[in-house]
Amino acid sequence: MVANPKMNERENILGRIREALSLPAPIPGAHHGEPSHPVSECDAAAHIPEWLPRVGVTFEEQIALFRTNATELKADFLLLDSQEELVAKLREIAAAEGWKKVATHSHELTDDACAALGLPMVRTDNGYEARDMESCDVGISACDALIAQTGSVLVTSQSAGGRALSVLPPHHVVLARREQLIADLPSAFALLKTKYASGYPSLISFITGPSRTGDIERILVLGAHGPKKLTILCV
């Protein structure tokens, strides 16, 4: 036994890896004689956008694709013309679902809209009680981007009021601006790299539709643990 095995495990593992790698491995995808182009010093990443599902170039095409994807995922997507319309829509949903308590965070999009609801609010900005948020009917948050290719909403712990706001309440309402619509996943990662160059938030999440499961007989059920409903309001 080594004197302090724990301290040495890092070196033991790295040592075993280096020893193992002294033998070179065959190039990937070469199935016994089947020709394959050589590993191109991994510029594989440069071509990713060409392999992924196709996205149109104009705003109209992209918003249409986002809408199609969101509908397929059973999320509600509404494109609205003004902040007033957004507030009105939010009030309409609040009335229809009978919201009594709202969880949210400070943001130029959420502040006015949530205030207009005139309901008790749990704000996450300066910390909150988990039970308090759990009793809310809805979590209303901003986001970093909407991704046309997949119908996903990109949120981070900085942009969307922390980690739990977008998953703990039974309904998640995302407020977004048209400029936040982006084409595809590679542009989402490019955006993250520029926006958070000085330090990434501790959580980055691609939310694609409401919480779902197929664990019982592969039958789709919404709201397994997270929100049963996802509504995206875009102005």
Add this chain to the structure above:
Amino acid sequence: MTPAASQFKKNATALTADLRHRALIRTALKKYEVVRDDKVSRFQNWQSARQSAAEIKWDAVNHLDTHLVEFARNLEARGTQVHWASNAAQAREIIIGIIQERKAHSIIKSKVMTGEEIHLNDALEKAGFEVVESDLGEYIVQLRHEAPYHFVFPAMHLTRGEISDLFSKELGTAPTDSPEELTMIARRVLRDKYITADIGISGANFGIAETGMISITENEGNARLTCALPKVHIALMGIEKILPKLEDLALFLPMLATAGAGQVMTGYNTMYGGPRQPGEADGPEAFHVVLLDNNRTQLLADAEQRDALHCIRCGGCLNVCPIYKNIGGHAYGATYQGPIGAVITPHLRGLQQWKHLSFASSLCGACTQTCPVKIDLHHHLLQSRRNAIAQKPVWWEKPLFQALAFLFNHAGLFSLGMKLGRIGQVFHPLIKNTGIDPVRAWTRSRELPKVAPQTFREWWQTRK
């Protein structure tokens, strides 16, 4: 035969005869193939995507030492504690140590296959902690005290009726035949656990070296909650899960979803880069990443089969495997089932004890064809057969082939043999598949090939 091999044979024999069980798996997997093909067709070029994914993982695995060092350094720079475990015992000890230091009691877990690999739940329960699985399928199999049936769809073998009975028995709920109501029962029970748990334990689908993040792919949101509410987050991750760059996820997230579940993206794909950072609303005070070797470096040392470490655990190879479709997940007796399990288990747990899995294959190659990272699965099964025999030859094979060589080298003996065979096959049906049948091992489930009425040499002579 080793205990694992005889258990496998017993299970496989019983299960192939269970038609209800086979029908259940087929129905579940048929739906998978339809939705997967639909999502594959949305890619502009799925085959090129596979090649790119294989190349990125090749780079990751073949420079694993530098990527791991970078990964750990970046995580530590933002307040995450990184632990290194050479084997299962060390990993369990590290995790239990963290929990004891916190004087914690209750643990909520999201899906961790490496946790199954090191029997973490048993160890945690023995240490006196309360552990609750939060993934619906995992929660169901935990209540049944069973291992997952499939590493992506853990409760695929159960009907809603069986799950309803289970919930009635264990949770005292009213019986129901609605999957939605059953899901809502689990939701209600588990909600409270997220809020009261002291520790959240998760796995990791990818580890991003460049930025020091783990990435978790899920649909239910249970991992999101597990990593949001408890004060401590522990992630257990195999060392091979590395990806070099953050943008690699732009390819791997949709490919994992497509190959694994027939979705373009799963519900939640989340990257965690540390504990709660200054200015953030919530999140754990402490974040621990436990890196697990557990014989992965042995597989790494086998250059020929090294690409098995490219696996992203989508489960696609299980879903198309004719063996899996007939015997199901529990028959394997291994943490990782199906073709990928048959390839890696001998490396992780011993070639001689687990070589039987490489023989339980029709070598049809459906697994290789479907693998999103192009692992040469069915050739690896052949290589494992070769390696197992080279390491421990079968004693009677050599004398048998010597005898056959002698026979083939003596024309008179050979033609006598053919004549005897022709006579013998007339009487063979009388003893076929009985105790005195010399070829019973073959005839039990197959027909013996017929000896031709006339050999080529006999025909050649009559022709003159």
